[in-house]
Amino acid sequence: MDLVNHLEGRLLFAVPKKGRLQQATLDLLAGCDVQFRRETRLDIALVKNLPIALIFLPAADIPTFVGEGRVDLGITGRDQVAEHDATLSAGEASNVEEILDLGFGGCKLQVQVPEKGELKEAKDLVGRNVVTSFTALTEAFFRKLEGAEAGQKLATKIKYVGGSVEAACALGVADGIVDLVESGETMKAAGLKAIDTVVSSTAVLVKSRESNSDILNLLTSRLRGVITAQKFVLCQYNIPRAQLPVASKITPGKRAPTITALEEENWVAVSSMVEKKRIATVMDELSKVGATDILVMTIANSRTD
Numbered sequence: 001m002d003l004v005n006h007l008e009g010r011l012l013f014a015v016p017k018k019g020r021l022q023q024a025t026l027d028l029l030a031g032c033d034v035q036f037r038r039e040t041r042l043d044i045a046l047v048k049n050l051p052i053a054l055i056f057l058p059a060a061d062i063p064t065f066v067g068e069g070r071v072d073l074g075i076t077g078r079d080q081v082a083e084h085d086a087t088l089s090a091g092e093a094s095n096v097e098e099i100l101d102l103g104f105g106g107c108k109l110q111v112q113v114p115e116k117g118e119l120k121e122a123k124d125l126v127g128r129n130v131v132t133s134f135t136a137l138t139e140a141f142f143r144k145l146e147g148a149e150a151g152q153k154l155a156t157k158i159k160y161v162g163g164s165v166e167a168a169c170a171l172g173v174a175d176g177i178v179d180l181v182e183s184g185e186t187m188k189a190a191g192l193k194a195i196d197t198v199v200s201s202t203a204v205l206v207k208s209r210e211s212n213s214d215i216l217n218l219l220t221s222r223l224r225g226v227i228t229a230q231k232f233v234l235c236q237y238n239i240p241r242a243q244l245p246v247a248s249k250i251t252p253g254k255r256a257p258t259i260t261a262l263e264e265e266n267w268v269a270v271s272s273m274v275e276k277k278r279i280a281t282v283m284d285e286l287s288k289v290g291a292t293d294i295l296v297m298t299i300a301n302s303r304t305d
């Protein structure tokens with residue numbers, strides 16, 4: 001089947017073809033009931049149950065395709081969007097619009113130098129060799145540090161490498177690098193330490209500024225629903241009615257908690273969405289104000305907009 005001829009009338013949605021963001025993206029699509037089968041080695045997959053075509057691209061290239069309006073939507077790292085935007089000329093507006101923070105793929109683009117050495121802060125690297133996969137962001141970072149005007153040649157020498165950036169210092173190619181850090185394991189193993197942060201990143205849903213359609217809005221709502229469901233749990237408890245005002249402050253919910261009367265006089269049942277990362281503290285606080293039978297449930301999906 002010539003897939004390219006089947007793209008007409010479909011929303012084009014770019015997703016990472018490999019790497020750190022791929023699995024979480026595929027899980028997210030499954031959560032949105034986006035059904036497709038990707039043939040081996042094909043970078044286009046038609047969605048069976050929605051007028052969408054998935055285009056599998058390297059995360060680093062997705063902002064370019066979205067920015068040029070070749071695809072409508074994309075999932076990539078905020079770092080990649082920032083790198084793309086940093087290549088635009090002064091005054092040129094980006095066509096890549098962030099519409100949703102997806103919460104996964106958290107990392108930082110950091111300036112790193114050998115752990116043992118005389119370089120202590122980013123400005124110590126001015127005039128030296130810096131290696132990175134993010135040349136535009138690194139250039140903008142050192143331009144600011146050097147106080148150089150746009151167009152003026154930088155003293156710092158910035159070189160591009162496509163991967164294994166951390167090897168550059170050990171091999172004598174660089175005095176410092178600008179690379180992604182999550183756990184810090186790679187940096188540590190290479191004998192490096194972070195001395196500054198260029199950008200903090202998570203995976204984001206981006207759209208081409210001109211793109212707008214019912215299917216784009218529907219998919220965005222579904223994605224937002226799944227992301228919200230992943231971030232929240234449903235907390236249910238019983239509490240004496242007199243304690244309701246104080247308990248409602250602890251679990252205000254997304255809009256307001258749901259209150260149900262119990263057969264037992266002067267008691268109510270409350271259910272409320274609570275951020276997953278706060279749930280342990282919330283349970284402690286509820287207990288302290290007299291809540292009992294506190295239950296916490298996973299939310300499979302949600303639609304709150």
Ligand SMILES: Nc1ncnc2c1ncn2[C@@H]1O[C@H](COP(=O)(O)OP(=O)(O)OP(=O)(O)O)[C@@H](O)[C@H]1O
Nearest residue numbers: 018019020021058059077105106107162163180182
């Ligand atoms: N260690 C990490 N932890 C979390 N997210 C990361 C990590 N490394 C990278 N990312 C995110 O994933 C995006 C893609 O990086 P990744 O290294 O997976 O790219 P890739 O497409 O496989 O390319 P490459 O061939 O250069 O490795 C990054 O831009 C960043 O947003």
Ligand SMILES: O=P(O)(O)OC[C@H]1O[C@H](OP(=O)(O)OP(=O)(O)O)[C@H](O)[C@@H]1O
Nearest residue numbers: 163164165180181182183184185186187
């Ligand atoms: O702080 P950590 O948890 O160790 O993660 C950071 C590493 O992860 C990424 O590389 P990846 O493993 O994706 O491979 P790459 O070097 O080929 O890009 C990044 O470029 C770092 O090298």
